[in-house]
Amino acid sequence: MIRILLADDEHLIRGAMAALLSLEDDLEVVAQAATGAEAIATARVVRPDVAVIDLQMPDLDGVAVAQSLAVELPTCSTMIVTSHGRPGHLKRALAAGVRGFLPKTVSSDVLATVVRTVHTGGRYVDPALAAEAISAGDSPLTPREADVLELALEGAPIEEIARRASLSPGTVRNYLSSAVGKTGASNRHEAARFARAKGWI
């Protein structure tokens, strides 16, 4: 019997997934959590075999949870399910030791299969997401450029970005200009959206 921890902030989804996984004879949902912190705390106690974590949760990112679990419970395999699969997340997740990465568009059969796969030490990444990640390529942005571009995401004026990044406005403009060039965008806002879509920030 594979003991599963399920974490998703959407109560409905979580309950439904639990119901669905429980239909399988060899799977058992032994704990549920609605936040990242809760997931970690619960995992410490119940020590599940597999943790199925939603990528987007109010507090801790699914990847952050996976990172903690990898350290604290090396015997527990972590897999992530997500609604919006951006390439960057996949890379970060794999780097954090996640063994399975699925969009929520897969069928329940696949989910159950992947739970078994990761439990036996295998890995599984959704082919479509993998292809997207490969096509997105590596980020051409330097760390600083990425920082600044991320602050630009909310549409703040350069003055504010400079303050928040503790840089001179001129430097911010240089970084942004460079980022705009690298992304092929026509202004920083477009560049920021593009980089976000690629998972670079």
Add this chain to the structure above:
Amino acid sequence: MIRILLADDEHLIRGAMAALLSLEDDLEVVAQAATGAEAIATARVVRPDVAVIDLQMPDLDGVAVAQSLAVELPTCSTMIVTSHGRPGHLKRALAAGVRGFLPKTVSSDVLATVVRTVHTGGRYVDPALAAEAISAGDSPLTPREADVLELALEGAPIEEIARRASLSPGTVRNYLSSAVGKTGASNRHEAARFARAKGWI
């Protein structure tokens, strides 16, 4: 027995919700759809009592589906479930004749209860979303301002917005300036994000 049509592009969620609803004795999921168009086509054939529609789907918006169903199948009550509850959607949904509006954070009990409520002609809107919608207030933007601001959302330069809206660049700048003033933002990008958050565009 209440006959239900379930539409959600996320296969996993849809299957899970179906499993969950089927646990109830008086509910029966008679059809499922992965897109808006599919939902409408299927509904025409199976004529369900209640349609449970996800707000965000690849093709047609959940609200658009609700609108079609209200016309074609007046006997079918429509309710919408969503992950990201923005106030504007709620208003649009109610205007489209939707009888129930829920975030996916609710428990399955609530879902089942609301299905029964809307089936008997009642209405149900999640209290938290309702409060948010009220606090967001009505949009101060004129229709044209909203149009233009929406085009600005992607970060396009004014030149392109003007082309896409078939307006002169000067006019676009006037609308945007007005919108920026009304939202209290410091530039159009911030204004666009703000308006989006409020559900105005």
Add this chain to the structure above:
DNA sequence: AGTTCCCCATGACAGATGTCATGACTCTCG
């Protein structure tokens, strides 16, 4: 030691953007 890349900054310039004044046309409402 030299090269290369990143970080940070400044200054200058052109073009994009935000703001304001102004005006014509249309529609609605009292």
Add this chain to the structure above:
DNA sequence: CGAGAGTCATGACATCTGTCATGGGGAACT
């Protein structure tokens, strides 16, 4: 009808942004 509001446009002005040249300092690699 007149008032008010929305739509569309133009012109002028100040400011913001994007781009480019330039330079010092540090880290990494050859």
